Amino acid sequence: MARTKLYAAVYVVLFVLASVQAGIEMYTDLLDSAYWLAFGLIVVLSAAKAVAVAGYYQHLRWEPRSLTYLYLLALGGALALTMAASYSIL
Structure with missing residues (x-):
């Protein structure tokens, strides 16, 4: 509360x-x-x-930093795959 x-x-x-x-x-x-x-x-x-x-x-603000870095790594991987997919369509 x-x-x-x-x-x-x-x-x-x-x-x-x-x-x-x-x-x-x-x-x-x-x-x-x-x-x-x-x-x-x-x-x-x-x-x-x-x-x-x-x-x-x-609640990432109150989690250990390692979990935040793991999320950032996953976000970077998702963005890289999205960019690769956008170039393969052309």
Whole structure:
């Protein structure tokens, strides 16, 4: 029960980041020249949200560092396989 305030704060941060992403996406349609800037901002915000979810809601913040490194290794492998699959389609 002690972490209820922490989870609520993380939820508010995630809500704000998602709202910022939606705003960026909505206003990018008006400015075609800012597409890649908006794309980069959305990717950075998405990564920040993923770290917050993994750290707090999946409790990786309180796990041993070795488990976190194992997850990062698995993520890197999944990204490498995804990139390899995207090049094999071409």
